[in-house]
Amino acid sequence: MNKKFVLGIYDDEDVLLEAIENVRAAGTKIYDVFSPYPVHGIDDVLGIKRSRLPIVAFFCGLFGTSFALWMQIWMLGFDWPMIIGGKPHIAIPAFIPVTFELTVLCSAFGMVITFFIVSRLKPSFKVNVFDKRSTDDKFVMAIEVKEGVTDMSALNNLLRSNGAIEVNEKEVIK
16 A cells, blocks of 8 residues: 655754644644654654553563562472571572562563564564655654645645755655
8 A cells, every 4th residue: 555745854953843843733644753863852742642661661570570489489489399597488588689680681571572563673574764864864754645635735835834945755655
């Protein structure tokens, strides 16, 4: 399925941030913005909600804690009990280092795997680069064009009046 986009090319991040606010205030939905480096405050301007990755980290860490405690209690208490120096089967203070390490390990792996899944970063996925200059020194605002709904000349004027140095069209296979 092909989708058509209008790309507004900017050369200054401050102009881009102001343009995003003005384009959104005009009622135009922005598909995405590409920049050569992270721009402070762009998520707030684009209206992107806060990431839920910390929630995933919490539950993965909880899994790691539970697994570590279950593993140590089962192994040292029931499967192969070792009574050393009168230590009880369930000696929680002795389990803390392994529990901590598995909590951190599961949390880190869970976040990385979730990030790859959500971001669709996989070697077999083809990444669409709207404009190669967005990896060098330009900022690109992509707006999806809906046939029969989007007024191209008004959109072109809106982007140019908000500081776009170029306005291009691009068709992308999705």
